Structures are given as C-alpha cells and as structure tokens.
Amino acid sequence: MTTAFTHLDSPLGRLLLSGVYEGDGPLALSAVTAPGQKGALAEPADGWVHDPEALAPAVEQLTAYFAGDLKSFDLPLAPVGTEFRQRIWSALDDIPYGATVTYGELGEAAGQSPRAVRAVGGAVGANPLLIVRPCHRVLGANGALTGFAAGVDAKRWLLAHESGAALF
Known part of the structure; x- marks a missing residue:
C-alpha cells in the first residue's frame, strides 16, 4: 500500500x-x-x-x-483505528456544521453507554482526520472547550469560523 x-x-x-x-x-x-x-x-x-x-x-x-464556502466534506476516507474508534469517528460525521454536542451525546449517537464518556473522549482525541471529521464540535458536559489534539486555540478558531463569530 x-x-x-x-x-x-x-x-x-x-x-x-x-x-x-x-x-x-x-x-x-x-x-x-x-x-x-x-x-x-x-x-x-x-x-x-x-x-x-x-x-x-x-x-x-x-x-x-x-473560505467559508463548504460546510461538509465528500471524500473517500481511510482512517486506521479500532472498531470502537471507527464507530465514534463515523458519528462525528453526523454533527452539523456550526453545531456542537457533548462527549456523552456523541457516545449515545454511536450506540455507547453514557458511562463510556472517557472512552469516547479517547476516540475523539485520536481522530486522525482533523476538520474533515469534526471532532472540534465536541464539548465537555458543561459546554467547556475541553481538549483538542491541535490545541484549544485551534478548536476555538474552528468553532468561531463555523458560527460566523468575529475571530480574535
């Protein structure tokens, strides 16, 4: 390959x-x-x-x-990960542009127990397709901008970009 x-x-x-x-x-x-x-x-x-x-x-x-001209991606994808991670990553695709969900909500959408929040967080953190599979749209239970593999400032920028908010 x-x-x-x-x-x-x-x-x-x-x-x-x-x-x-x-x-x-x-x-x-x-x-x-x-x-x-x-x-x-x-x-x-x-x-x-x-x-x-x-x-x-x-x-x-x-x-x-x-540029703000595309809200969803249409590309063939081949991320490498366990079956569990693949399910979580696939569920990321269903989070609409400009929307956010919590780790618990994402886990539920992927058919996981609400107690699997840490495992879901680990899978989200291991997402190899930043932006394309929008892990930046996942927030902590209280709405906090919890970790993002590329850094919280990048997550903040992406969320502001999608919401149309002024960037700092």
Missing part, C-alpha cells in the same frame, strides 16, 4: 494531509494533522510519496471550508 502526502497552508498552520491507495480505486484520505498535534506526524514518514495531484480533492475541499 502506497501512502501519498501533501501540505496545505491554513489558518491553523501548515496541515499535513496523507492518503492511501486501496486497490485500483482513488486515493482515500487517511489523515489531516495540524502543527503541534499530539500523537501525529509533523512531517511525512519515510517512504511516503509527495503527490499533490492525488490529494487535490482534499486540498480543494479544505480550502473551500476555510
């Missing part, structure tokens, strides 16, 4: 996008990471192929999102 990558300059800094070719189909996006993101690569791994053309659809959609 070949992994392709490219970079995108964004309001959050220089994003690293990577994707994999699965069979004869198109490239599937496997990760979007931001500078300083916990547990994520800052630079491509050895053996990855720089292929901006293959990742052009992701770059175009992310660029449109940052």
Whole structure:
C-alpha cells in the first residue's frame, strides 16, 4: 500500500494531509494533522510519496471550508483505528456544521453507554482526520472547550469560523 502526502497552508498552520491507495480505486484520505498535534506526524514518514495531484480533492475541499464556502466534506476516507474508534469517528460525521454536542451525546449517537464518556473522549482525541471529521464540535458536559489534539486555540478558531463569530 502506497501512502501519498501533501501540505496545505491554513489558518491553523501548515496541515499535513496523507492518503492511501486501496486497490485500483482513488486515493482515500487517511489523515489531516495540524502543527503541534499530539500523537501525529509533523512531517511525512519515510517512504511516503509527495503527490499533490492525488490529494487535490482534499486540498480543494479544505480550502473551500476555510473560505467559508463548504460546510461538509465528500471524500473517500481511510482512517486506521479500532472498531470502537471507527464507530465514534463515523458519528462525528453526523454533527452539523456550526453545531456542537457533548462527549456523552456523541457516545449515545454511536450506540455507547453514557458511562463510556472517557472512552469516547479517547476516540475523539485520536481522530486522525482533523476538520474533515469534526471532532472540534465536541464539548465537555458543561459546554467547556475541553481538549483538542491541535490545541484549544485551534478548536476555538474552528468553532468561531463555523458560527460566523468575529475571530480574535
């Protein structure tokens, strides 16, 4: 399996996008990471192929999102994670643009026990597809901007961007 990558300059800094070719189909996006993101690569791994053309659809959609012209993504995705994490990540796709949910609400939407909040939080924190799978739309039970892999300032920026609020 070949992994392709490219970079995108964004309001959050220089994003690293990577994707994999699965069979004869198109490239599937496997990760979007931001500078300083916990547990994520800052630079491509050895053996990855720089292929901006293959990742052009992701770059175009992310660029449109940052311009305020796109509210949902339509890309083939191939994040790597356990079955539990895949269920949680899939539930992220159902959070509407500009809306927020709590970790408990997200867990319920994914069919989890309300007591699984920590496990849900761990899965959200491990989301490899920042922005595309909108983990920034998940808040603490009291509405607090709890952790975000790319930092709380980035989460605040994304939520303000989606709400149309003035950015500081």
